[in-house]
Amino acid sequence: MTNLVIRPLVAGEEHLFDSMPDPLPQLRKVGYADGITGGGYRPETTWIALRSGRVVARAAWLLPPGAVGAPWLEWFDLAAEPEVGAALLRAAHEALGGPGLYFAAMPAHWRRRPEVLAVMEAPMAAARLVGLVEQGERLRCSWTGTPLPATSGRYAFRPAADPTEINALVARIAEPDVLTGVEIALAVSGVDLATDPLAWLRGPAGDWRIALDDGVPVGLVGPAGDACYPLIAYLGLLDEAVRSELLVEAVRVLAAGGAREVIADVDAHRVAVLAELERTGFRQLRSRVVFAPATDTPPEQAVAAADRLG
Structure with a gap:
């Protein structure tokens, strides 16, 4: 992982997060800039990995204003090997007080779509490397x-x-x-x-x-x-x-x-x-696969008794 820099954003660096191409543009979601404006995303809970000055991983933890719980990992893109993503997650977890829930969002029917699997394989592997375990899946229908x-x-x-x-x-x-x-x-x-x-x-x-x-x-x-x-x-x-x-x-x-x-x-x-x-x-x-720390019992309210996460 030569020349790899892992750090949180600082205020005014939102452009760095958006400099990484969206690997799943077909997935409907709130843009990062809009999330910053609304207060759910914050620079200090947004982490990036840079290799030779280029963003190769980005992760944003979300916590709406006034929320009583801990932030959860809502946005995690990785254009490098899983070990890079794992290093980013470990650094962020240490700064944020430990690992929490990760909601891996994907377009519908992702298991039957090789192009989606190719995008999501690395970030989900990185989540497993840091001890996060799949605890269920929720589908959004319209x-x-x-x-x-x-x-x-x-x-x-x-x-x-x-x-x-x-x-x-x-x-x-x-x-x-x-x-x-x-x-x-x-x-x-x-x-x-x-x-x-x-x-x-x-x-x-x-x-x-x-x-x-x-x-x-x-x-x-x-x-x-x-x-x-x-x-x-x-x-x-x-x-x-x-x-x-x-x-x-x-x-x-x-x-x-x-x-x-x-x-x-x-x-x-x-x-x-x-x-x-x-x-x-x-x-x-869309689908959201729920990952939780392996030592945690996933909250029933969030993942429906290990299967029950906008």
């Missing part, structure tokens, strides 16, 4: 106006009456189908979106929809039209048979409010949920 499938008419839907009704139903649902933004909720506010969604979703209770089968609640969904983009923040079932129609109802509510795109995050191992999202018209946008 609906963009595809006609919704017809429903059976078996179920009725109504707004939730109040927070007490929502919390009572949430307490009965062991593993929600959809949790969008679970990682951000945990990092920013320390909130487990799966068990306490109203601590994060501050909109009116009437925004939620409850599915009824002959008057009995069988599922609920928390559409959020006023988030950074319209999304299905929470979807949980007491009867799996209602999944498809509750998804349709959530999208219908958001589209009626003017949404042209709806986002939903699902754990990659939830094959039935992903299939139903796709039947509803959602298409995969």
Whole structure:
């Protein structure tokens, strides 16, 4: 690693980060300059490796303003051997108080795309060299106006009456189908979106929809039209048979409010949920593979019991 310099950025050096060509330009993400402006990225939590004056690795840890947790590695590009990336991560971990979560973001269906595998092989190998271990994968899906499938008419839907009704139903649902933004909720506010969604979703209770089968609640969904983009923040079932129609109802509510795109995050191992999202018209946008320190138990709130991370 001759002529290799590893260091954090200093204020005013943002151009150095952007001097490295984006290896995955098709991946939709917030630009580094915008992240600096918004306060989530900071020079002191951004590290680069230079070889003969050229940036060959860059890593940016993200922590939104006001967040209660530790920064996580959100952006890690490597145009050198994995050992270079590992050296950068070790130096940064020492300065930042130790390793934390790394969310390796990739375009959808990355395992079937050799050009993506070629880009991600080195940074993921570097993460493993410093003791980070894969702890699950989450998929982001997007609906963009595809006609919704017809429903059976078996179920009725109504707004939730109040927070007490929502919390009572949430307490009965062991593993929600959809949790969008679970990682951000945990990092920013320390909130487990799966068990306490109203601590994060501050909109009116009437925004939620409850599915009824002959008057009995069988599922609920928390559409959020006023988030950074319209999304299905929470979807949980007491009867799996209602999944498809509750998804349709959530999208219908958001589209009626003017949404042209709806986002939903699902754990990659939830094959039935992903299939139903796709039947509803959602298409995969990206994948995030979660890496955590090997000695850590990955937080259930962030990676869904070792499989449950914008």
